Amino acid sequence: MSRIEIKNLSKKFQRTGASDQSAVTAIDSLDLWIEDGEFFTLVGPSGCGKSTLLDILAGLSTPSQGEVLVDGQPISGPSLERSVVFQQYALFPWLTAAANVQVGLESQARHGQGLNKAERRIRAHEYLRLVGLEGVEDKYPHELSGGMRQRVAIARALAHEPKVLLMDEPFAALDAQTREQLQDLLLDIWKRTKTTIVFITHGIEEAVYLGQKVAVMSARPGKIKEIVNIDLQDRQSVDDIRSTQQFGEYRHHIWSLLHSHSRQDVAASVEKTLISSGATA
Amino acid sequence: MSTLALPDQQIRVETSSAQRTAPTGRAGATIRKTLYRSGAIIGFLLVWELIPQFLLEPASKVFLPPLHEVLQQLWKMIVSGDLLTHISASLGRSAIGFLLALVIGVPVGLVVAWFSRIGDFLNPLLEVFRNTAALALLPVFTLTLGIGELSKVTIVLYAAFFPVLLNTILGARSVDPLLIRAGKTLGLNNFEIFSKVVLPASVPIIFTGIRMAGTSAVLVLIAAEMIGAKAGLGYLITNSQASFLIPKMYAAILTVAILGFVVNAALVALERHFSRWARA
Ligand SMILES: Nc1ncnc2c1ncn2[C@@H]1O[C@H](COP(=O)(O)OP(=O)(O)OP(=O)(O)O)[C@@H](O)[C@H]1O
Numbered sequence: 193m194s195r196i197e198i199k200n201l202s203k204k205f206q207r208t209g210a211s212d213q214s215a216v217t218a219i220d221s222l223d224l225w226i227e228d229g230e231f232f233t234l235v236g237p238s239g240c241g242k243s244t245l246l247d248i249l250a251g252l253s254t255p256s257q258g259e260v261l262v263d264g265q266p267i268s269g270p271s272l273e274r275s276v277v278f279q280q281y282a283l284f285p286w287l288t289a290a291a292n293v294q295v296g297l298e299s300q301a302r303h304g305q306g307l308n309k310a311e312r313r314i315r316a317h318e319y320l321r322l323v324g325l326e327g328v329e330d331k332y333p334h335e336l337s338g339g340m341r342q343r344v345a346i347a348r349a350l351a352h353e354p355k356v357l358l359m360d361e362p363f364a365a366l367d368a369q370t371r372e373q374l375q376d377l378l379l380d381i382w383k384r385t386k387t388t389i390v391f392i393t394h395g396i397e398e399a400v401y402l403g404q405k406v407a408v409m410s411a412r413p414g415k416i417k418e419i420v421n422i423d424l425q426d427r428q429s430v431d432d433i434r435s436t437q438q439f440g441e442y443r444h445h446i447w448s449l450l451h452s453h454s455r456q457d458v459a460a461s462v463e464k465t466l467i468s469s470g471a472t473a
Numbered sequence: 474m475s476t477l478a479l480p481d482q483q484i485r486v487e488t489s490s491a492q493r494t495a496p497t498g499r500a501g502a503t504i505r506k507t508l509y510r511s512g513a514i515i516g517f518l519l520v521w522e523l524i525p526q527f528l529l530e531p532a533s534k535v536f537l538p539p540l541h542e543v544l545q546q547l548w549k550m551i552v553s554g555d556l557l558t559h560i561s562a563s564l565g566r567s568a569i570g571f572l573l574a575l576v577i578g579v580p581v582g583l584v585v586a587w588f589s590r591i592g593d594f595l596n597p598l599l600e601v602f603r604n605t606a607a608l609a610l611l612p613v614f615t616l617t618l619g620i621g622e623l624s625k626v627t628i629v630l631y632a633a634f635f636p637v638l639l640n641t642i643l644g645a646r647s648v649d650p651l652l653i654r655a656g657k658t659l660g661l662n663n664f665e666i667f668s669k670v671v672l673p674a675s676v677p678i679i680f681t682g683i684r685m686a687g688t689s690a691v692l693v694l695i696a697a698e699m700i701g702a703k704a705g706l707g708y709l710i711t712n713s714q715a716s717f718l719i720p721k722m723y724a725a726i727l728t729v730a731i732l733g734f735v736v737n738a739a740l741v742a743l744e745r746h747f748s749r750w751a752r753a
Pocket residue numbers: 205206216217218236237238239240241242243244245412
């Protein structure tokens with residue numbers, strides 16, 4: 193429900209008091225345009241600046257240069273309009289599932305534009321039901337499985353109806369079967385709510401399966417190498433879309449984009465063989 | 474556990490057919506476990522009773538009366554209300570000092586942890602204070618605050634303050650930064666991050682400090698009362714000794730032991746209750 197424009201964005205990390213040379217450039221003049229209601233996935237080698245970018249979008253850190261506009265407005269800090277789902281769930285362990293889901297709703301209420309207590313409880317139950325978790329309202333996070341925790345985290349991120357959902361490898365810690373379930377759940381929610389989703393992943397298949405667009409980033413300093421438009425039919429209407437030829441072509445294209453960079457960089461032939469053996473694995 | 478218990482239970486079934494009253498299954502296991510756990514204490518009490526009775530000469534028996542004499546004395550003091558007076562004197566002082574330590578220690582600890590520069594500045598000094606035995610300062614407190622209640626409460630406050638303070642700082646500093654980030658994205662402002670994330674996240678570690686503080690509050694107070702007081706369990710011990718009322722002295726010592734045990738058990742239960750969400 194929101195348009196995101198990233199203009200000439202750079203982020204340098206520098207230890208206080210350290211010299212300029214020791215600064216790490218995590219993102220280097222990056223431009224990106226994310227449409228209203230788009231499901232945007234982002235892949236790239238480890239350390240290329242994906243999490244750094246997401247932090248900036250969330251308002252948790254500030255750019256060194258350039259700007260990020262959400263619906264034309266620059267980001268001035270964290271906001272309930274942009275929710276984040278973290279890889280390690282980040283649930284508050286001293287709150288029950290339902291209480292976790294209500295944290296954002298309570299903040300909203302404190303700013304005088306939210307639901308009353310009873311309505312908040314109903315909303316929390318609604319969203320827990322939406323992510324397929326009925327009957328765990330009063331359970332604490334340590335009583336839930338990894339998949340259930342991440343479902344609670346998704347419910348918590350959505351309950352106050354943000355315009356943008358930012359997800360940093362949210363399913364990376366889950367087993368394959370749970371991951372596929374949650375991917376479908378996320379697609380359902382996205383279709384229903386039309387929230388703009390920025391989704392970071394290491395999984396090429398995951399990126400193709402979920403994204404309308406897949407942005408491929410190059411290694412440090414982070415830049416966008418190419419944005420691939422994914423033109424597949426409705427994911428769930430086809431049986432096992434991941435095994436179709438079209439899906440495979442997208443997958444391979446993104447795979448080559450991710451690996452061509454390494455080929456240029458890596459001179460040693462030993463490493464080349466390592467990469468090509470990685471292809472068959 | 475349950476599979477291990479299985480063969481054991483079968484054996485029990487055979488024996489219990491002979492003697493119906495034998496406890497079986499879980500209840501039996503619990504009883505046996507409790508018996509085993511209290512075995513050392515029961516053994517110690519038996520030794521206390523039997524050695525003075527049968528092995529000591531009458532002359533040394535005076536200095537170590539058997540358990541039943543001490544218990545008789547204890548009972549007398551309970552009935553006369555004497556004991557209660559001393560217990561409440563001691564408990565009152567430690568409770569006031571202990572609660573003051575909490576009320577000051579937790580907020581100060583949170584502030585010190587939040588403003589890390591204050592923390593870096595104060596930390597060496599705090600370490601010095603913490604490692605100064607509270608009793609070493611008793612003369613100072615007595616000189617400046619007199620020998621009355623004030624110096625007693627102050628020394629308890631001193632002894633209880635540092636475990637609370639240092640554990641609060643430790644707890645607040647070891648909060649997972651991810652939870653703070655999550656809180657920010659859920660619309661919490663700085664104060665709310667503090668009260669709704671940092672404080673609850675540090676509760677288990679703060680409670681460890683509170684438990685340590687409670688134990689040392691009692692210990693230090695008893696010692697302080699032994700040096701100068703007109704009531705309290707510490708006074709009762711030294712006073713009985715000076716008046717050569719040996720069973721009374723032992724009764725007071727026994728009371729101190731039980732009191733320390735009960736205070737610790739209560740604080741452990743409280744700690745469990747407030748940390749039940751923490752992962753094992
Ligand atoms: N707080 C920080 N201080 C210094 N350097 C940092 C900091 N955060 C990230 N970096 C550096 O910035 C670069 C990008 O990090 P980032 O976490 O964004 O990578 P990523 O693409 O998310 O990697 P991964 O896929 O492994 O999660 C890395 O080289 C990292 O070392």
